[in-house]
Amino acid sequence: MPSPPRRRIVGVSTKMYFSAARTKAYIAELLQHLSKSPKILDQIDIFVIPDHITLTSVIAQLEGSKVMTGAxxxxxxxxxxxxxxxSPCVLAEVGCxxxxxxxxxxxxxxxxMxxxxxxxxxxxxxxxMIPLVCIGERTKGEVSIAVDECRTQVENVMAAVADDAEVILAYEPVWAIGAAEPAGAGYVVSVVKEIRAxxxxxxxxxxxxxLYGGSAGPGxxxxxxxxxxxxxxxxxxxxxxQFYKTMQEIASAQ
Ligand SMILES: O=C[C@H](O)COP(=O)(O)O
Incomplete structure (x- = not known):
């Protein structure tokens, strides 16, 4: 069976870095950037994952923009x-x-676990809602060791989620999170190829x-x-x- 088409997608998590005021200002500025090239949202999917407290106000700010909000x-x-x-039920109810x-x-x-x-x-x-499942190996090493660690994580999830449901896997090598630089491109592409297989x-x-995550950004x-x-x-x-710049790069990549 041919695999279904996959639209490119980019998102950001604010983790627990932002105040409520900063989240509000961040979304407002993001919308200003997006208003310069509204077509971008026809080309790729975009999401923002704020903290739980600001989630409903972010949903309200983003209403009508096609930018998705996540928890x-x-x-x-x-x-x-x-x-x-x-509650996932309440998250769905409010538009997450x-x-x-x-x-x-x-x-x-x-x-x-x-x-x-x-x-x-x-x-x-x-x-x-779409589960965005973070996976990744804890220690920097061989591609095969990373794939083994990710395999268990992915198999557990896929056995639990309905077969026809959309799933996003965020491959985030744990050692590349919070680092100065992302993992090497050749390494990431090799691991992701094995995960897809x-x-x-x-x-x-x-x-x-x-998706790839772990010190990701423009370039x-x-x-x-x-x-x-x-x-x-x-x-x-x-x-x-910087988020907008990354979006533009993804939308324009051949
Ligand atoms: O949720 C995002 C990832 O954990 C990446 O975070 P980071 O880019 O700050 O390393």
Missing amino acids: QDAFYEDSGAYTGEV RIVEVGHAERRRIFGE DEDVAKKARSAARNG LDCVQMREGVTRV LFERLKEGVDGLFLGRFGHDPA
Whole structure:
């Protein structure tokens, strides 16, 4: 079966870096940039993942712009006695489109395991949102070792998520997150090629896009374009002008 067409996509997470005021100003400035070339949103998908507190105001600011808003996490149950958790059902209700799960910081600091990540991805998809699943090896080394570590993460998720649901995999080598530079292009392209070749990815009915994240920013996509469908930015997208520049590069890459 031929794989479904994959549209390029780029997004940014503000993690827990921004105040509410900065998030508001960031989105306003981003919209100003986008108004200069509105066609960009017909060419590629764009998303912003703010913190939970500002999520609904970001959705309101972005209304009518086609820029998607995502959440940085969501619980795997829709409702109940889960104090402090965020319901995927409520996220969908307020217009959230993407749910990021399994970020390396959540795995390391909050002890999330592949099983938790898989359950969260399943409930995001069950609620009509796109799970954006972060995967990646912990230590810098050989391509084959990275692929082995990612394989387990991906297989767990794909076994849990409905076969026809769209999934975004964000390949983020843990050692490249928060670093000065991204992982080497040849290395990333090789790992992503192997991830795409996994049976659990190949055999899916739903679209699976693969992004690269980990010190990503302007100037990177051209080197990764033969392997990835886009980029997932952190720090180097926290200046709206830099995020916009990255979008332009992705939209214009042949
Ligand atoms: O969520 C984004 C990634 O963890 C990358 O973050 P970074 O670009 O600041 O390294």
